[in-house]
Amino acid sequence: MLQVTIFCFVASYAVAFAFEATRLAKSHAILRVIAIGFTAAGLLAHSLYLYNVSQSSELPPLLSSTQDWLLMLAWTVSAFALLIAALDQKVASGLFLLPAVLALVGSALLLSGEPSVLIASADEVDHVVTRRWVMLHVSLLMLGIAGVVIGSVFSLMYLFQHRRLKHKQAPTGRINLFSLERLARWNRWSVLVSVPLLTLGLAAGYVLGAVADYDGENLTFLDPIVVASSLVWLVLAGLLGWILRSETASGRTIAFRTLLAFTLMLVTLLGLQILSGGLSLNSWHN
Known part of the structure; x- marks a missing residue:
């Protein structure tokens, strides 16, 4: 396969975002087509990079390292951005989604590129069950956090659109967004x-902590990432309960609280992963 580096798809995403931003000044259909083309090129290079990593490590990207796990998360958001762009080329979705992709890739560069000790030791001892639980754990968390990132973007879109309509700023044709009803x-x-995906992923992590060990040492539930994840989950569970019970809350209120809760989660979890990846924080997740 072609030797694709992280720079290849980062550059493609950055150029795609630049063309999206250019549409703020000049609204030409060709600019949107070029932006979609560079997004697709970035997604292709991104896919090739993850495939090469998987081949060299003989592990799926979700297990090869924390860095590759986050790159897989960025790939998921990028694929969603391309899907939305293809479905409606008039909506400036890339203006909001592509920065999220670039931020995730940038965060991944700060994380460890080495496999977890649980995975690295799987060839020495029979940890087939452990590896399966790790795969279930990281897959559910990846999908749940992808939903969080996308939900945060939708909330931001809603607040932006709500403010524009409140101040009677008519669409100029340069920044077209979905309706408030659809965004809500x-x-x-x-x-x-x-x-629910994060709940299942966290539950799988608890089971993993109960069944896994390394060199005869049981994993601890006092791991700082486990503790922080549990606390953030309580906030998200409270948000879910409030949304399910609330029938009179405005879309703006829901969007604002969702953005606040999701941002808290992303900053907390990504920050702790970066600290553990740099070995500044003692965690089984490094």
Whole structure:
């Protein structure tokens, strides 16, 4: 396969975002087509990079390292951005989604590129069950956090659109967004989908902590990432319960609270992963 580096798809995403931003000044259909083309090129290079990593490590990207796990998360958000762009080329979705992709890739560069000790030791001892639980754990978390990222973008879109309509700023044709009703519906679904996925992923992590060991040492539930994840989950569970019970809350209120809760989660979890990846924090996740 071609030797693709992280720079290849980062550059493609950056150029795609630049063309999206250019549409703020000049609204030409060709600019949108070029932006979609560079997004597709970035996604292809991204896919090739993850494939090469998987081949060299003989592990799926979700297990090869924390860095590759986050790159897989960025790939998921990028694929969603391309899907939305293809479905409606008039909506400036890339203006909001591509920065999220670039931020995730940038965060991945700060994480460890080495496999977890649990995975690295799987060839020495029979840890087939452990590896399966790790795969279930990281897959559910990846999908749940992808929902969180996308939900955060929808919330941001809603607040931006709400402010523009409130101040009677008519669309100029340069920044077209989805209707408030659609954004509110998608925002609600992002919570309804991501929180259960994160709940299952966290539960799988607890089971993993109960069944896994390394050199005869049991994993501890006092791991700082486990503790922080549990606390953030309580916040998200509270948000889900509030949304399910609330029938009179405005879409703006839901969007604002969703953005606040999701941002808290992303900053907390990514920050702890970066600290553990740099060995500044003692965790089984490094």
